[in-house]
Amino acid sequence: MAADKPKFYITTPIYYTNGLPHIGHTYSTIVCDTIRRYKRMRGYDVVMTTGTDEHGVNVERAAKQAGVSETEFVAKMAADWRALWDELGIQGDEFIRTTDLKHAHTVQWLFRLCRENGYVYKGHYTGQYCIYDNAFVNDAKPGDNCPDCGRPTETITEENYFFKLSAFQKPLLDFYQKNPGFIQPDTRRNEIISFVEGGLKDLSITRTTIRWGIPVPGEEPHVFYVWFDALTAYLSAVGGPQYEGRGYWPADVHLVGKDIIRFHTVYWPAFLMAAMLPLPKQVWAHGWFLMDAAKMSKSKGNVVLPRPIVYVLGMDALRYYVLRDTVFGQDGNFSYDALVTRYNSDLANGLGNFASRTAAMIEKNFSGKIPKPGSLQPQDEALTKEIQSAIGEVLERFDKCGFSLALELIWSLIAAADKYLASEQPWALGTSDTDAQRRATILWTAAEALRVVTVLAHPVLPDSTARVWTLLGQPGHVGSQDLDGLRWGQLKPGTPLGKSQTLFPRIEKAEAIERMEAMENEPQKPATAPAPGTTPGVAAAAPQSAPEKIGIEDFAKVEMRVGEIKTAERIVGADKLLKLTVDIGTEIRQICAGIAPYYEPDKLIGRKVAVVTNLAPRKLRGVESNGMIIAASVGPEGRPVLAGFHEDVEIGARLK
Numbered sequence: 001m002a003a004d005k006p007k008f009y010i011t012t013p014i015y016y017t018n019g020l021p022h023i024g025h026t027y028s029t030i031v032c033d034t035i036r037r038y039k040r041m042r043g044y045d046v047v048m049t050t051g052t053d054e055h056g057v058n059v060e061r062a063a064k065q066a067g068v069s070e071t072e073f074v075a076k077m078a079a080d081w082r083a084l085w086d087e088l089g090i091q092g093d094e095f096i097r098t099t100d101l102k103h104a105h106t107v108q109w110l111f112r113l114c115r116e117n118g119y120v121y122k123g124h125y126t127g128q129y130c131i132y133d134n135a136f137v138n139d140a141k142p143g144d145n146c147p148d149c150g151r152p153t154e155t156i157t158e159e160n161y162f163f164k165l166s167a168f169q170k171p172l173l174d175f176y177q178k179n180p181g182f183i184q185p186d187t188r189r190n191e192i193i194s195f196v197e198g199g200l201k202d203l204s205i206t207r208t209t210i211r212w213g214i215p216v217p218g219e220e221p222h223v224f225y226v227w228f229d230a231l232t233a234y235l236s237a238v239g240g241p242q243y244e245g246r247g248y249w250p251a252d253v254h255l256v257g258k259d260i261i262r263f264h265t266v267y268w269p270a271f272l273m274a275a276m277l278p279l280p281k282q283v284w285a286h287g288w289f290l291m292d293a294a295k296m297s298k299s300k301g302n303v304v305l306p307r308p309i310v311y312v313l314g315m316d317a318l319r320y321y322v323l324r325d326t327v328f329g330q331d332g333n334f335s336y337d338a339l340v341t342r343y344n345s346d347l348a349n350g351l352g353n354f355a356s357r358t359a360a361m362i363e364k365n366f367s368g369k370i371p372k373p374g375s376l377q378p379q380d381e382a383l384t385k386e387i388q389s390a391i392g393e394v395l396e397r398f399d400k401c402g403f404s405l406a407l408e409l410i411w412s413l414i415a416a417a418d419k420y421l422a423s424e425q426p427w428a429l430g431t432s433d434t435d436a437q438r439r440a441t442i443l444w445t446a447a448e449a450l451r452v453v454t455v456l457a458h459p460v461l462p463d464s465t466a467r468v469w470t471l472l473g474q475p476g477h478v479g480s481q482d483l484d485g486l487r488w489g490q491l492k493p494g495t496p497l498g499k500s501q502t503l504f505p506r507i508e509k510a511e512a513i514e515r516m517e518a519m520e521n522e523p524q525k526p527a528t529a530p531a532p533g534t535t536p537g538v539a540a541a542a543p544q545s546a547p548e549k550i551g552i553e554d555f556a557k558v559e560m561r562v563g564e565i566k567t568a569e570r571i572v573g574a575d576k577l578l579k580l581t582v583d584i585g586t587e588i589r590q591i592c593a594g595i596a597p598y599y600e601p602d603k604l605i606g607r608k609v610a611v612v613t614n615l616a617p618r619k620l621r622g623v624e625s626n627g628m629i630i631a632a633s634v635g636p637e638g639r640p641v642l643a644g645f646h647e648d649v650e651i652g653a654r655l656k
């Protein structure tokens, strides 16, 4: 019963609505979702909040540009964010919008408490303001750019209500000292402590230059400063003024990116102290995902979107990659190459292969029922010991948000179990009773290893571990397993295996990358829901049903012309691609083609090819491609053979 369980409250940042989620935002939400699943498996009653930060001048401007009201604009954006999280299976238990009425009441209530306790006064402020970060830039002069985002600041003078942040220097420093785990990781903690030691200036918490915000009651046209507004969303989501009734406040963890740590570890606890409300227990700041060594951002145009990855490889692959390939707390570089490498090596060849091999051997030799182990040999005991003793260590790593290390350890168990199978060779045993007994012991041991790693990996790979659970014929849902009760030896002999499952079909790297990059360049629409029993990646890779017929008018939309290859060169870091320049009669186009393993660049020069000329330009491995060369796809590996002409044809002639 949830009532007996200890409560655990975790939050993602409340995201701005002026763009759609990219991998950076998705990463924050994936981490929260992983912690949520992990804590549930440790017996907690967990609530995870996410939501949208919908006020401020940016939204005012974006709505104006879109020609709609702010209300309409944010409603559409919030719905899109919500729908994406739903589609990716990482929706919060609470979704708070800062335009929700219950939220406005909470903000107004918090302000009233701070004011009643003597921490709010009226004053004037003139300063340089960054409208993108919604913050005054301390010590900036007119004409200075924002040090965070590099965009020009604006000079703003306002009558404001001020919050006496200066009064909280000592209380905050005392608090950090008494609660050394409050700011994580430690490097961020040190940064914040020196910032606060440097002195705190009072903070203006209302605005009169902005219309689109929560009104300060009785003080119109004052509206609340967006950070006073947005931070309070964590509290509004779990009861607001009636937070005690729900019992989730104070939050256990606010999970944030390193860019917003100061708001969460200085302003937010100070507001709560002023209102005499309980303070969150921990703020964990993760690093950024970088693309081409820069933080992903819409304004720089270097964002990677989650949908194409999920469509081609599945959500579990994305989750695994972002958690495995970065040290939590530090920045990481996003790379499609590394993503697909991880997918093929750790998921397809690692977990997927081990699960299907083990199940296939049990199917074949024991009519699909988990065999009963006989007496153990030292090598069985060694594997048993290795796995049993790793369980506690994996949990400790998860507890410290050491996701990469936890996964490394789980995957070392998969490797050990794989090695065990390879050296014990159950397939090479004969038909004698002794051999059958030995085979039973080996396969039970392998299946038990699979069961344990499946439970341990569940918080990170919710979808595929649920499939392995079904494959192993285990009762209930893997997500309801009690991690504290997980022990070696709980797999019951005689259990029939469940339906066979496709886990992670191997995928050719260049093809996967090309598909993801092509989708990145298309307008985003929801990925087709995967068929039950398949991962989205599998659904995408599965044979398609007979294509629908199209009319001639549809075919006529595709413009194809004869082109002549003028230059051809390899692309560093993209083994499969050639960069071509192609004369199509009216112009010379740059086109990337996935033919590098099959064609020598030099031999292509002067060759006439069929080119699709009216495709929207897209980037492949960062290189612009403006058109497509037609090739047949031959054999099981899809070897490309360029379409050509046996008679002389004029460059630029249209193919019909």
Ligand code: MSP
Pocket: 012, 013, 014, 015, 016, 017, 023, 024, 025, 027, 028, 053, 230, 231, 232, 233, 255, 256, 257, 258, 259, 260, 287, 288, 289, 290, 295, 296, 297
């Ligand atoms: N609205 C504020 C947060 C208010 S919380 C009370 C905000 N929103 S945001 O849309 O800009 O999202 C910020 C969060 O998204 C970051 O703190 C971080 O968690 C995540 N990320 C955005 N870009 C990122 C990367 N490139 N890499 C990793 N995470 C990043 O700030």
